[in-house]
Amino acid sequence: DQNKFQAIISHCKEYGFIFPSSEIYDGLSAVYDYGQYGAELKKNVRDYWWRSMTQMHENIVGIDAAIFMHPTVWKASGHVDNFSDPMIDNKDSKKRYRVDHLIEGFAETLDAEAGKALIAEMEGLISKDDFAGLKKLIEDNKIKCSVSGTVNWTDVRQFNLMFSTEFGAVASDNEDDNKVYLRPETAQGIFVNFLNVQKTGRMKIPFGIAQVGKAFRNEIVARQFVFRMREFEQMEMQFFIRPGTEDEWYAYWKEERLKWHKSLGIDNSKLQFHDHPKLAFYAKAAVDIEYDFPIGFKEVEGIHSRTNHDLSQHQKFSGKKLQYFDPEINQNYVPYVIETSIGLDRCCFMVLSEAYEEQEVGTPEKPDTRTVLKFPAKLAPIKLAVFPLTKKDGLPEIAKSLIADCKKNFYCYYEEKDSIGKRYRRQDAIGTPFCVTVDHQTIEDGTVTIRHRDSMEQERIPLTAVKEMVMKAMMD
Ligand code: ATP
Secondary structure, eight states: OHHHHHHHHHHHHHTTSEEETTGGGTOOTTOEEEOHHHHHHHHHHHHHHHIIIIITOTTEEEEOOOSBOOHHHHHHTTHHHHOEEEEEEETTTTEEEEHHHHHHHHHHHSOHHHHHHHHHHHHHHHHTTOHHHHHHHHHHHHHHTTOSSOOOBOOOEEEEOOOEEEOSSOOOSSGGGGEEEBOSOSHHHHHHTHHHHHHHTTOOSSEEEEEEEEEEOOOSOOOSGGGSOSEEEEEEEEEEEOTTOHHHHHHHHHHHHHHHHHTTTOOGGGEEEEEOSSOOTTOSEEEEEEEEETTEEEEEEEEEEOTTHHHHHHHHHHOOOOOEEETTTTEEEOOEEEEEEEEHHHHHHHHHHHHEEEEEOSOSSSOOEEEEEOOOTTTOSOSEEEEESSSSTTHHHHHHHHHHHHTTTSOEEEOOSSOHHHHHHHHHHHTOSEEEEEOHHHHHHSEEEEEETTTOOEEEEEGGGHHHHHHHHHHO
């Protein structure tokens, strides 16, 4: 639903969630800035993930590794040689396309069966690295899918998605000597620290290491809002296990992660597993958790059974032993790994898509609509808005003292301008679950009106009960 997709993008901009980067210079493609409410939302999602991993699992600890890593890391991990996508340039428009995205675009214009057949054909060619075949497929289908005019394509070639930069000030004849990469994933920071953490934390297998941080990919197609960015944030966890136990742990994390997505308030029917049809040679299994975005079911998180591939590669390239002595079986081994890898920005986009609703809320006599973000209280940027009914009679003071009491525990917002109705609408649009109005009755009996965002119901409760009601909702 392109309309809903566009509506969410506009809403995010209008209400201070997400702005195009460097907007006054017309933006930078596939780079975004989080505004005042977006930054809170993102932080709440990140903190919630972090707590679910570390605080809720005695055998998972978190680290924070640097973005820059030794260049050999990316040789060992395979990214220098393999982290690339086939792409093609349109010589006339000078536009570059990722081949798979271009063909997926063609497929969308065909009927369902023909579209499926086209994708299957493409997947076959990609798996064989048949670039000539891909070019032919594009040329044949361009006509079928009525791309206007004749298009002059370049050959299909591989394009590495890693960004690189120079490190230090030493000039060198060989450019590559000073070349470092911006990490394209956070996982390698965990693998290279495996022994540091295991030893200093006295970790016993099975155990996990979690990390949240920026990752960078020079994505070729960049037109999907925060779904596909060139600078984004990942939340990854590597779970180190005894070889032979990978199937049970893979099953465990698959279910555990699905449960986590549901706990964000995501409707069950909008989540699905998608098994990877094509596995890397070392991988035992891989599955995506997909969400039904306004642009269709798409990956939010990957769960991968990766054997001991990464640690073995680092062992080989560094010459350092990366083994674990398992006292229970009296054996040394390179642990196997189950990985859970989720994009924080994609996750926020999922939460926003799920929360966004345009509702008819008026009566036949007085039609009215509202746009509401139905975030779970724990993720909402602002938890409580407090409004004095008028600016006089001591009402603002009472409102402000309620905020003073609550703001140590959660984010509050004070507002005294405009009608109460308008103030409610503004809070609905940023997803605030509770609004409290202080009026003259408050002075008499110490009660306030609390208004619930989703039901729009209002009830009178003691001023002293507000904080607890909000805190309780945040625990769900
Ligand atoms: P895709 O097929 O969509 O490019 P991927 O399979 O390459 O994704 P992984 O390498 O498994 O993705 O990365 C793990 C997670 O990181 C993804 O599930 C996604 O949520 C997030 N992610 C990956 N690339 C991007 C990006 N360019 N922008 C935002 N999030 C991303």
